[in-house]
Every structure is written in C-alpha cells, then in structure tokens.
Amino acid sequence: MKFFIDTAVVDEIREIHAWGVIAGVTTNPSLVVASGRDFHEVVTEIAELVQGPVSAEVTTLEADEMIREGKQLAALSEHVVVKLPLTPAGLTACAALSGEGIKTNVTLCFSTTQALLAARAGATYISPFAGRLDDIAEDGMDLVRQIADIYHLHGIETQVLAASIRHPLHVSQAALAGADVATLPYKVFKAMVQHPLTDKGLKAFMDDWAKGAKAK
Ligand code: E4P
Numbered sequence: 001m002k003f004f005i006d007t008a009v010v011d012e013i014r015e016i017h018a019w020g021v022i023a024g025v026t027t028n029p030s031l032v033v034a035s036g037r038d039f040h041e042v043v044t045e046i047a048e049l050v051q052g053p054v055s056a057e058v059t060t061l062e063a064d065e066m067i068r069e070g071k072q073l074a075a076l077s078e079h080v081v082v083k084l085p086l087t088p089a090g091l092t093a094c095a096a097l098s099g100e101g102i103k104t105n106v107t108l109c110f111s112t113t114q115a116l117l118a119a120r121a122g123a124t125y126i127s128p129f130a131g132r133l134d135d136i137a138e139d140g141m142d143l144v145r146q147i148a149d150i151y152h153l154h155g156i157e158t159q160v161l162a163a164s165i166r167h168p169l170h171v172s173q174a175a176l177a178g179a180d181v182a183t184l185p186y187k188v189f190k191a192m193v194q195h196p197l198t199d200k201g202l203k204a205f206m207d208d209w210a211k212g213a214k215a216k
Pocket of ligand 1: 006026027028107127129131132163164165183
C-alpha cells in the first residue's frame with residue numbers, strides 16, 4: 001500500500017516527503033482554502049516538490065464545466081490527477097477526461113455500487129471515505145475491503161485510495177483491507193512514527209554511548 005498525504009500545506013508535505021515515504025498528495029477544496037494559498041499556484045508547487053500524483057478537485061458541478069476545469073488543472077503539471085465528485089456529472093466528466101488520457105480520482109465514494117460506476121467511467125483512483133462512514137456508525141473500512149475485493153474479482157484496474165483516514169489504526173486496517181493507497185493527514189503520519197519504546201530504547205543507547213565515550 002502506497003501513502004499519499006492529504007493536505008495543501010506545503011510545509012507539511014515537505015516535512016513528510018523528506019522521510020521518503022509518500023508517493024503523492026491529495027487535496028480538496030476545504031484543504032486548499034485552509035492553506036490560504038491560491039489554488040493553481042499551490043497545486044503547481046506541490047507537483048514540483050513531490051514529482052508524483054497530486055489530486056486537485058474541480059469546484060464546479062456541471063459536467064461540461066468540470067471537463068473544462070479538469071483540463072485546466074491537468075495543464076498545470078503532468079502530475080495532476082483531476083478529482084471529481086461521485087455524481088452523474090462527475091462520472092460524465094471522468095469518462096471524458098479519462099478518454100483523453102487525463103488521470104482522475106473519483107471522490108466522495110460511500111458505496112460499492114458507486115465504486116463500480118467510477119471504475120467503468122475510467123477512474124484512475126476511487127476514494128472511499130472511511131472516516132466519514134465511521135462518523136455515522138457504519139464500518140468505513142469494510143467498504144474499503146469490499147471495493148478492493150470486487151475490483152480484484154473483476155480484474156478492475158482502478159486503484160482503491162482509502163480516504164478520510166483519521167488515525168493510525170485506520171492505516172493498518174486499510175492495508176489489511178487491500179487498499180492500493182491510503183491518503184493520510186499530516187497528524188496521522190506524526191502519530192504513526194511515534195512509539196514510547198523507540199524513544200526509551202534510543203535514550204538508553206545514547207546514554208550508554210556517552211558513558212563509553214567518557215570512559216575512554
Ligand atoms: C481525500 O481525498 C479527502 O481529501 C480526505 O481524505 C477527506 O478526509 P476528511 O473526511 O477527514 O475530511
């Protein structure tokens with residue numbers, strides 16, 4: 001399972017990118033607004049930094065507008081993946097953009113049948129939102145698992161991108177569920193790397209090393 005980072009804050013991306021663990025980035029309109037940056041400018045900067053897939057979401061609702069906006073976004077960088085909502089218009093735009101060789105990420109997926117439609121519309125990625133299903137007392141990771149199983153069963157190449165990940169447990173659950181990619185907020189990366197036994201063990205090694213150096 002690959003990792004993407006789910007943010008439009010360049011400093012957060014730069015920090016986690018330096019760990020060598022992220023293959024791409026996802027953004028959404030809320031994250032772009034929270035970053036305080038110009039949309040096209042920040043997407044271009046992120047694409048240059050990461051040199052991997054960067055999802056940039058359309059902000060229009062009609063298919064012809066989404067197609068126009070998607071082409072503008074795709075023109076920003078070869079790394080841009082056009083993110084489209086799982087609506088009838090989003091599927092139409094997905095089919096049109098995919099037909100022109102533009103990579104797509106169909107977002108706001110909450111059912112297996114939606115995921116099947118996105119795949120048939122040529123989506124490069126499908127984004128089931130696990131955390132938002134958990135929020136309404138449904139099992140979000142069960143949806144991720146079911147989509148991964150169905151795609152596998154039918155030889156569908158659309159990649160399952162587990163989204164709306166809220167904590168490290170979601171990450172291991174997404175990996176076990178067969179997600180191709182999980183997109184994680186900055187704070188989840190920071191939580192994943194921490195372990196008290198790592199800190200305790202490292203302190204002991206450093207203390208022993210310093211004692212050894214003094215003894216020489
Ligand atoms: C993914 O592409 C979305 O931007 C994101 O995962 C949504 O997460 P949230 O439900 O925590 O807002």
